[in-house]
Amino acid sequence: MKVLMFGWEFPPHISGGLGTACYGLTKGLSKIDDLDIVFVVPKAYGDEDQSKMQLVGANSTHIKQVQEHIRLFKSKHTYLEVESELIPYNDPDEYYTFRDSELYDNKKLFKVNKEGKLEFSGKYGANLIEEIYKYAYVASTVSMDNEHDVIHAHDWLCYPAGIAAKEVSGKPLVVHVHATDFDRSGGSVNPKVFEIEKKGMDAADKIIAVSNLTRNIVIEKYGQNPDKVETVYNAVEPVTIEQKKAIKKGVTEKVVTFLGRITMQKGPEYFVEAANEVLKRTDNVRFVMAGSGDMLEKMVARAAQLGIADRFHFTGFLKGDDVFKMFEMSDVYVMPSVSEPFGISPLEAMQSNVPVIISKQSGVSEILTHAVKVDYWDIDALADAIYGIIKYDSLSGIFKEKGKEEVDNLKWTNAAIHVHQVYNSAINTFL
Amino acid sequence: MKSICLYFQVHQPLRLRRYRFFDIGNDHYYYDDFTNESIMQKIVKECYLPANEILLKQIKANHNQFKxxxxxxxxxxxxxEQYAPEVIDSFKQLADTGCVEFLAETYSHSLAALKDQDEFKAQVKAHSKRIKQLFGQKPKVFRNTELIYSDEIGKNVASMGYKGMLTEGAKHILGWKSTNYLYCNAINPKLKLLMRNYTLSDDIAFRFSEQGWNEWPLTTEKFVSWMNKMDEKEEIINIFMDYETIGEHQKKESGIFDFLDNLPAAVLNTKNYKFTTPSEAIKEYQPIAVAHVPNTISWADEERDLSAWLxxxxxxxxxxKLNALRDDVLAINDKxxxxxxxxxxxxxxxxxMCTKFFSDGDVHSYFNPYNSPYDAFINFMNVLSDFKIRVDKLKDAKESQSVQDELIKKDDLIEQYKKEINKLKKQIVQE
Structure with missing residues (x-):
């Protein structure tokens, strides 16, 4: 079986969980016999791990078609021509330079460089819509050049590419919903994004959702047939032993960590308030909010206002090793997300032997047993859980031990087998 | 004859390095040596050395009439001392002329006057000691950080033995009254006040190179003609500014050095004016009225209040949080x-950390190492956390040491009593 897979990012060039999930899944799929993957991203940097599949950068694809073809393509995909300032996942570093006024204008043709290739930034910043559009266009070329049996598109940015590929090759399309705009926006969806998402799901032969939470949203909010939608949980890459360097923890207090984009979706304010409650009862604790986002400044001001800033630290956006270092220093990991389709980071924390507290409004809470689950808005319960874990060693000990065991059993190979089944059923229903 | 008092403030912040959460407890060095040195070298070259040279030349040329x-x-x-010891030498040369007065202030350009009187006194004492040691003068007149002043602060300064103090001739304090007289403190009239003439001072400090200003270019003739327009009875013009105005805020190309070079002769030629120092002024003139300053003022920004700092x-x-550590710091007394x-x-x-960017943003962003006030806050609090860890550790060590000492003393005492008891017992037996 040959799979043509469209993603938006790939390690090491990632800004969020999507790239990590794509990498893990392709690695898992590569263990299945008779399954080859061509993975397409808007921009290939060349230093990606390609041992498990072939990585195609849309930026290195030759454009053979004549301009007529482009016009035809455009007339077919008019819904892509949206003019708006979109915020998909905000790349924290680019957050402040997000807006770009000249998104579209009346450009009828794309600029092609000397070698006949389109240029891509591969980021989530400005010109996003143009990038999606260009990407979809290149997808049709890729689809022609690479023989395949099934098309797999990750998240809304790639749905148009998936549709375009399907129209060229006529093969079944599987879309993978890692998040919906309902999660990102807290309910007030961007109608343009919603439209792209809906068209993608409508055109799909099978839909993979990362949790039942997401599956329900797909069914209820996007009006999809429940039979078409399958839940496949994410997993986590096992940590190799060499990564476990000794990290020197400079502080003697317990460290409670929040790690993620500091946006409404992740519920940072509940973490701050809970920290305040905990600090009223014990001194022996420090809180760390790692990450960046549009609510960072508000959180800093709130911590100062509560007078807990000497015990509540901010690290800014963490990359690579620093994330690992942060986990190594942590005694509790908290993910109070308001709406989280899945949430891989608690799994990473558990791998590092860190007890986790997660919100019931997260997809990952459906599969974890050895984690504290609270409603994101229940500050008292959250504070209570934090206090318990940092205060009672027996409790944290059991979470560490059982949690590690649990997370080590979540393997991408299992997820891959499940995805493989979805491919088969897509091909079968399609025939 | 009227007087003009020309006063310069010399200060450069010691900038903190990017101090991350991971450094807390592990790394106890807080300063950004590279930035501090390179900024220092730049200002030394552009301002301190050439400006000192001109002042020295003019003092000699005007036979000590220029002060x-x-x-x-x-x-x-x-x-x-660390980066440019030649600057200290050049200030020493100025001191040796006898025409230069050095004022007292807090050692670290601090806000201690607002918080803790003992700390305030200690910091001023440390500064005076340093000035005496370097320039052979014991400061007699006081200037507080950023000319921060209130009746209360003035009273405290008077109680420390100072006869005079500099402050801002803030419009909302003086109202219709002129800055060009001596005033006195409202609680202790023995403390005389020199009020900054903010119009003439800022003509040089802020407007000198502003080409949109209708008086541009500012020449010494023009400046002296304004001085001559003063009311007959007025006694003293106080021109107070940052020393970095010369060559740094106002670049060399603006002609600021020529202005400084020509000013002494131009002023002295009028025969109406002589140069004076604060100590001479408070001996020569009598206060004309009491300055009532119930609320604290400063020379900063449009508001002339504390809002830039607190x-x-x-x-x-x-x-x-910083000041809460004072008792422990004193108790430890570690170098x-x-x-x-x-x-x-x-x-x-x-x-x-100031967030009121809009009106005075230019001044606030000058040499500011941070992207935002939030950034500044996060960094400072991280440093402070590490500092507190060190303080606590040393305090514990000290306390356990003193307990040890106590125990040893007690043991000695017990030993001594035992001997005495034995002696007495023997005596009883003998009897």
């Missing part, structure tokens, strides 16, 4: 701790 006053913070002296929740939190304690007191750290 200047300086206030140099301990923080900048420490940096001179008032928002970030600044208040940082300031309170390194004292040094860092002093440097952390510096008002600059709080200045960077």
């Amino acid at each position: 200047v006053t300086f206030s140099i913070t301990g923080v900048v002296l420490d940096q001179f 008032g928002n929740s970030l600044q208040d939190e940082a300031f309170t 390194h701790i004292n040094k860092d304690w002093n440097y952390l007191q510096s008002s600059d750290h709080f200045y960077y």
Whole structure:
């Protein structure tokens, strides 16, 4: 079986969980016999791990078609021509330079460089819509050049590419919903994004959702047939032993960590308030909010206002090793997300032997047993859980031990087998 | 004959390095040596050395009729010592002419006057000691950080034995009254006040190179003609500004050095004016009225108040948390701790946390190492956390040491009593 897979990012060039999930899944799929993957991203940097599949950068694809073809393509995909300032996942570093006024204008043709290739930034910043559009266009070329049996598109940015590929090759399309705009926006969806998402799901032969939470949203909010939608949980890459360097923890207090984009979706304010409650009862604790986002400044001001800033630290956006270092220093990991389709980071924390507290409004809470689950808005319960874990060693000990065991059993190979089944059923229903 | 008092403030902040959460407890060095040195070298070259040279030349050329006053913070002296000792030598040369007065202030350009009287006194004492040691003068007149002043502060300064103090001739304090007289403190009239003439001072400090200003270009003739327009009875014009105005805020190309070079002769040629220092002025003139300053003023920004340093929740939190450590710092009395304690007191750290960017943003962003006030706050609080860890550790060590000493003393005492008892027993037996 040959799979043509469209993603938006790939390690090491990632800004969020999507790239990590794509990498893990392709690695898992590569263990299945008779399954080859061509993975397409808007921009290939060349230093990606390609041992498990072939990585195609849309930026290195030759454009053979004549301009007529482009016009035809455009007339077919008019819904892509949206003019708006979109915020998909905000790349924290680019957050402040997000807006770009000249998104579209009346450009009828794309600029092609000397070698006949389109240029891509591969980021989530400005010109996003143009990038999606260009990407979809290149997808049709890729689809022609690479023989395949099934098309797999990750998240809304790639749905148009998936549709375009399907129209060229006529093969079944599987879309993978890692998040919906309902999660990102807290309910007030961007109608343009919603439209792209809906068209993608409508055109799909099978839909993979990362949790039942997401599956329900797909069914209820996007009006999809429940039979078409399958839940496949994410997993986590096992940590190799060499990564476990000794990290020197400079502080003697317990460290409670929040790690993620500091946006409404992740519920940072509940973490701050809970920290305040905990600090009223014990001194022996420090809180760390790692990450960046549009609510960072508000959180800093709130911590100062509560007078807990000497015990509540901010690290800014963490990359690579620093994330690992942060986990190594942590005694509790908290993910109070308001709406989280899945949430891989608690799994990473558990791998590092860190007890986790997660919100019931997260997809990952459906599969974890050895984690504290609270409603994101229940500050008292959250504070209570934090206090318990940092205060009672027996409790944290059991979470560490059982949690590690649990997370080590979540393997991408299992997820891959499940995805493989979805491919088969897509091909079968399609025939 | 009227007097003109020319006073320059010399200060450079000791900037903190990017101090991350991971450094807390592990790394106890807080300063950005590279930035501090390179900025220092730049200003030394563009301002301190050439300006000192002109002043020295003019003092000699005008047969000691030209007089200047300086206030140099301990923080900048420490940096001179480390990065540009030649600047200290050049100030020493100025001191040797006998025409230069050095004022007292807090060692670290701090806000201690607002918080703790004992700390305030200690910092001023440390600064005076340093000035005496370097320039052979014991300061007699006081200038507080950023000319911060209130009736209460004035009273405290008077009680420390100072006869005069400099402050801002703030419009909302003086109202219709002129800055060009001596005033006195409202609680202790023995303390005389020199009020900054903000119009003439800012003509040089802020407007000198502003080509949109209708008086541009400002020549010494024009400046002297304004001085001559003063009311007959007025006695003293106080021109107070940052020394960095010469060559740094106002670049060499603006002609600021020529202005400085020509000013002494132009003023002295009028025969109406002589140069004076604050100490001479308070001997020569009598206060014309009491200055009522119930609420604290400063020379900063449009508001002439404290809002550049304190008032928002970030600044208040940082300031309170820092000052809460004072008792412990005193008890430990450790060389390194004292040094860092002093440097952390510096008002600059709080200045960077100011959020009222709109009206005075230019001045606030000058040499500001941070992207935002939030960034400044996060960094300072991380440093403060590490500092507190060190303080606590040393305090514990000290306490356990004193308990040890106590125990040893007790043991000795018991031993002594035992001997006595034995002796007495023997006596009884003998009897």
